[in-house]
Amino acid sequence: MANYTLIVMSDSHGDREIVADIKEHYLGKVDAIFHNGDSELPSSDPVWEGIRVVAGNCDFDSGYPDSLITKFPGLTVAQTHGHLYGINFMWDKLDLFAQEADADICLYGHLHRAAAWKNGKTLFVNPGSVLQPRGEITEKLYAKLDVTDDKIAVSFYNRNHQLYPALSQEFSR
Structure with missing residues (x-):
């Protein structure tokens, strides 16, 4: 039985305070916290303890991986920033990355636009x-x-941890 709660943020662009706030709000209460890149923070920053984080195009610290695959029993999550997959122009490369990982969920950032959509599985x-x-x-x-x-129910929240209901959706697995 797969029952998980995941928190996902991206593109904080130097705002360490919001990363720390979201972490503090959820750490120990959810199964995982993800940051999809462009934090502009050092990879050695203690704020990353307990957060799965990848490199964005504005992260020049070589300590970040370009992508991560996180496996839970019954759930695979592929994570990347998206810039290396050309998502400004097409989705094919990101979709191939997700397929190769056999991902149930593919997390990305880069575009600064909240979205949830399904392609195949x-x-x-x-x-x-969280900033721009x-x-x-x-x-x-x-x-x-x-x-x-x-x-999978996807809900979006603002910086005050209040639900932004206009974008919330449910998807069958």
């Missing part, structure tokens, strides 16, 4: 940016994923 989630949102949604957001055997 994989749910793709961009939590938006782009596009029609101007709220600074992160995502919470509640995973069961049957579905």
Whole structure:
């Protein structure tokens, strides 16, 4: 039985305080916390203890991996920033990355736009940016994923940990 709660943030661009706040709010209460890159913080920063973090195009510290695959019993999560997969122009390379990982969920950032969509068996989630949102949604957001055997509920929250309901969705597994 797969029941997991995941927190996903991205594109904090030097705002260490929001990373620490989200971590403090959820650490020990969820199964994993992810940061999809462009933190602009040193990879050795203690804030990363307990957070799975990847490199973004604005992270020049070589201590970050370009991607991570996290496996839980009954759930595989592929994570990357997205810039190395050309997501500004097409989704094919990111989709191939997810397929090669046999991912149930593929986390990405880079675009600063909150989104959740499914292709094949994989749910793709961009939590938006906790500092610099782009596009029609101007709220600074992160995502919470509640995973069961049957579905994945994706909810977006603002920096005050309040639900932003307009984007929340459920996807069958």
